[in-house]
Amino acid sequence: MDLYDLLMKRRSVRNFDAREIPAEIVAKLVAAANNAPTGGNLQPLTIVVVREVERRAKLGEMVGGQPWVKNAPLSMIFCLDFFRLKRWAEASGTAFRGEEALSHFLIAYADVMCAAQTVVILAENYGLGSVYIGTILFAVDQAREYFAIPRFVLPVMVLSLGYPKTVPKNIPKLAAEIVVHLEKYETLSDEAILDAFEDKYGEIDENVERYFERAFVEAVEAERQEREERLEAIKEGMKRLQIKNNAEFLFRLRYPADFMVELNANMVDSFKNAGFECFGS
């Protein structure tokens, strides 16, 4: 398939069949990741490849009970790794202080994501599906302990991969004209912004199941795979909070604005435990 068509039909996949990914394909995925762009060619990346069933289950728990992490035959933990550079610098009679330097952190984080997205695209090309799990950021202490990750290494993203059993339908997106600006930033009016998101999501649907299928496919898929009655809890939340539009659904129920800020303190602590010092609480 043409690469453009492949990229345009790509969806995050959360429903995998049990088929293993052949070793040759895994080797190609990680080789391509290792050849992704990296600032100053510093390569501040380590990938922990997780295939053992028990470890997959444990990782799935850590990231907040996402059943696809356990069910995917393979997950990669993408780590921002300054340990190797620090040891190398010290063993060479100098010092590397990337864990204290915000620019080193941000460029390294960009490097890690370039590698991860390279894996996503090459995997798609091999008929694999994948899904990013960002909630590893809330489980840095646990992940570091369980996967023996030393100080100065921060697990920042998980990618779970496998052959798709099902692929979600198209999901709503902002029109490209909203996201792409020519020569300078074009500040939209509130009205234009409201229209853009209305075009994206449509009206909130009285049929909550149908609404979630469109706006919160993870919750629907989680229920399918684990029957955890998550959807019931969300439906109850929608009633209790009297959610009446898409923005309220996102920022009062799914990512409650104040709660997201409260989460900073633990995250900053866990980063500090890992030796990373660039973040305020």
Add this chain to the structure above:
Amino acid sequence: MDLYDLLMKRRSVRNFDAREIPAEIVAKLVAAANNAPTGGNLQPLTIVVVREVERRAKLGEMVGGQPWVKNAPLSMIFCLDFFRLKRWAEASGTAFRGEEALSHFLIAYADVMCAAQTVVILAENYGLGSVYIGTILFAVDQAREYFAIPRFVLPVMVLSLGYPKTVPKNIPKLAAEIVVHLEKYETLSDEAILDAFEDKYGEIDENVERYFERAFVEAVEAERQEREERLEAIKEGMKRLQIKNNAEFLFRLRYPADFMVELNANMVDSFKNAGFECFGS
């Protein structure tokens, strides 16, 4: 060409010919970026597409005098955009506080880089070359002013694209075994780390030109395009600092460890000017 081969031969390109990139290709690049994975489908991304010669030149200056930014027919400024989400939330009777929430910031930054790397790979597929410019992080205030970027939007990465006039030869990389670990992190001994980097870079070369061609190709290319005598300054630095190995070259001369930490203060201020509050100085 097979996608794996394409990814393995990809190099950052800094020498572009003058040929314009056809509008249909630009449209495909940004459409693919807009369909890249994004956490919670929030799409906190705006891409400013820069093609006007004067703007390219100005952008090139801002990011530290990188001649390829001016010479590339097209650059994209990848912005982490919470403005749109904040306005939408407020206009919908709720609030989004991503600019204060570290997890929102880090996931959004990951989203931005997924989009950027999608452009890199699709561009490569169309015979284009590209190079990331991370130093926009040091010019956030200037870039926001010049490109009319409002508060709550942070330009975090530039990607310059064009048809390559020359492509650099293979550059040294750590072996994949160093970067990819199975089931858990494998902490290497200092000796193994020294060996890994020795395998990557080889000995520092008495022939400084030849060494830079391998270890600091940007400086060589910058001199070729602007004859700015940058290489002379670096050579002089190597003598003055008595640089005797690769780690010293990187962390005493190219990215001096203490200086990189000193840069935090200005960067954190410029992020605060943009409304982003998650970073300590």
